[in-house]
Amino acid sequence: MNYKAISQSDFSLDYTSGFSGAAFDIVEPATGTVFGSVNAATADEASTVIERCKAAQPEWAASTFEQRAVILRRFAQALEDNAELIHTWNARECGSIRPKSEWELQACIEQTYMAASQAQAPNGEIYPSTMPGRKNMRVRIPVGVVGVIAPWNFPLLLSLRAVLPALAMGNAVVLKPDPQSFFTGGVIIKELMDAAGLPEGVLGLLPGGAEPGQAVVEHPATGMIAFTGSTAVGRSIARHCAETFKKTSLELGGNNAFIVLDDADIDSASSCAAWGAFLHQGQICMQSGRHIVHEDIAGAYINALAERANNLYAGNPFTEQCHLGPLINQTQADKVKSLIDDSVAMGAEIVAGGTVDGRLVRPTVLKNVTPEMPVFKQEIFGPVAPVVTFKTEQEAIALANATDLGLSASIHTGDSAKGEYLAGLIDAGMVHVNDQTVNNEYHIPFGGLKDSGDAGRIGGPVNLEEFTHNKWISVMNKGIQYPF
Incomplete structure (x- = not known):
C-alpha cells in the first residue's frame, strides 16, 4: 500500500487520488491534526469511472461462482492480515475506540465469507405452466453497476455490507465513501480488493462529497443505488431514482x-x-x-x-x-x-x-x-x-x-x-x-420503516434479491401454432 499507519510518531499520508476536483483534508477528529489532502473526483471524472465499471461488469458476471468466491475469500484474509492498519485508521480518521473497531472488522470478515458462499446460491426457480411443454424459469440477473454511497460512522462495515453481496451477485460497484472516512471506508477496501485479485474496473472508488455522489446517482449506467445516510439526502436520491425506475436500497435516519x-x-x-x-x-x-x-x-x-x-x-x-x-x-x-x-x-x-x-x-x-x-x-x-x-x-x-x-x-x-x-x-x-437498539447480525435482514428507509433489506439471504433483478425465461421444445 502507498500509505502507512503504524504509530503516533510514524504516521504519514502518501496518497494520490488521480482526480482533479477540489481537495478535502484528512483530519483526526480527536486532535484536529490534518494528515494531508485528497483531490475529489469531478462529475466528468466520476462518469469515466462509472463507464469503466460498466465495461468490466459483463466479464465479471460471466465468471464462475468459484472465481468470485475465491477472490472474496482472499479479501477476507486480507482484512484479517491488515487488522492493525485498519484499527489505526478507524481510530485516527473516525474516532473509533479499539473494541468498536475490532467488532466492526470481525463483522466485515464474517460478511465477506457469507458473500463468498452466496455466490454459489441457486439463482432461480422453475414454475409450472398452463401451456403443455413449456418450462417457466425465474432467474436472478445482476443489476449491472451498483453505486454504493457510504457514511463515516461505521465506514468499513457500511461500505462492505453493500459492496460484498453486489460483487458476489456479479455486479460491478462504484464506491463513494464519505470524505471524513475516505481511507477506512474506501481506500483500504479498494487496495485490498485489488490485492485479492479483483479484475480491474469491477470496483471503482470515487473520493469527494456531493459532486461525485450526485454523478453516481444520476448516471444512466448505475442500475442501483445503495445509500446509507440522512433521511433528507435519501429522499432526494429516491426522487431521482424514481424518475428512471432505478433500484434503491436506502438505510436512513433513526430516532x-x-x-x-x-x-x-x-x-x-x-x-x-x-x-x-x-x-x-x-x-x-x-x-x-x-x-x-x-x-x-x-x-x-x-x-x-x-x-x-x-x-x-x-x-x-x-x-x-x-x-x-x-x-x-x-x-x-x-x-x-x-x-x-x-x-x-x-x-x-x-x-x-x-x-x-x-x-x-x-x-x-x-x-x-x-x-x-x-x-x-x-x-x-x-x-x-x-x-x-x-x-x-x-x-x-x-x-x-x-x-x-x-x-x-x-x-x-x-x-x-x-x-x-x-x-x-x-x-x-x-x-x-430485553436488549438495546444497536443490534446488527450480518445474516439477518436489516432495514427500517417510514422515513428510515425504503423498506429494503440488506443481510443474509435477502441479499440475493436485493442486488439482482428478476427475469422470466420460458422455453418450448418446438414452436407453437396460434390461431392467427
Whole structure:
C-alpha cells in the first residue's frame, strides 16, 4: 500500500487520488491534526469511472461462482492480515475506540465469507405452466453497476455490507465513501480488493462529497443505488431514482425508542441503555435515542443510567484507553450541545454529563424531558439519553411511534411474551425485547420503516434479491401454432 499507519510518531499520508476536483483534508477528529489532502473526483471524472465499471461488469458476471468466491475469500484474509492498519485508521480518521473497531472488522470478515458462499446460491426457480411443454424459469440477473454511497460512522462495515453481496451477485460497484472516512471506508477496501485479485474496473472508488455522489446517482449506467445516510439526502436520491425506475436500497435516519416497563430489570435495562445511547459517542443510526420509562421506576432508572454515564471516560482512542472518542467534527459537537441547551431551556434537567470539550461530549442523561423538546423530536447523533415518562403501555407505544422515523426500538419487561406483543405495535423495522437498539447480525435482514428507509433489506439471504433483478425465461421444445 502507498500509505502507512503504524504509530503516533510514524504516521504519514502518501496518497494520490488521480482526480482533479477540489481537495478535502484528512483530519483526526480527536486532535484536529490534518494528515494531508485528497483531490475529489469531478462529475466528468466520476462518469469515466462509472463507464469503466460498466465495461468490466459483463466479464465479471460471466465468471464462475468459484472465481468470485475465491477472490472474496482472499479479501477476507486480507482484512484479517491488515487488522492493525485498519484499527489505526478507524481510530485516527473516525474516532473509533479499539473494541468498536475490532467488532466492526470481525463483522466485515464474517460478511465477506457469507458473500463468498452466496455466490454459489441457486439463482432461480422453475414454475409450472398452463401451456403443455413449456418450462417457466425465474432467474436472478445482476443489476449491472451498483453505486454504493457510504457514511463515516461505521465506514468499513457500511461500505462492505453493500459492496460484498453486489460483487458476489456479479455486479460491478462504484464506491463513494464519505470524505471524513475516505481511507477506512474506501481506500483500504479498494487496495485490498485489488490485492485479492479483483479484475480491474469491477470496483471503482470515487473520493469527494456531493459532486461525485450526485454523478453516481444520476448516471444512466448505475442500475442501483445503495445509500446509507440522512433521511433528507435519501429522499432526494429516491426522487431521482424514481424518475428512471432505478433500484434503491436506502438505510436512513433513526430516532429510536427505548421502552422500560414497570416490571423491567433496572440493572439490565440501564446497562443496555448505556451501550445503546453512548456506544461510538452515540453516532449510530440505531442509537437508543428516546428513553421512554414508566413513571413508577423512572427515578431508579435515571439514577442507574447516570451512574453508568459518570463512569465512562471520553478521550483520544488512538493514544489512550477510553469508552468514548470524539465526535466526527466540530459542527456535530456544536449541534449536540445546542440540542442539550435548548432542551434545558425548555425545562429538561441534566443528571449526568452535559459538557462539551472541543469534540469530546460527556455522556449525558436528561430527565424531565417532554415530547416537544429537541432531544426527543430530533435524531441526536451524540451521546445523550433523554428520559420521558409514561403511565400506561398504550401511552408508551404512542410515544414510541410519535416520530416520522422507524428504524429500531427496544422494550424491557419481566414478561417477554408481553414484550413480544408490544413489539408488534411499534412502527419500526427492528424491535428487540430485553436488549438495546444497536443490534446488527450480518445474516439477518436489516432495514427500517417510514422515513428510515425504503423498506429494503440488506443481510443474509435477502441479499440475493436485493442486488439482482428478476427475469422470466420460458422455453418450448418446438414452436407453437396460434390461431392467427
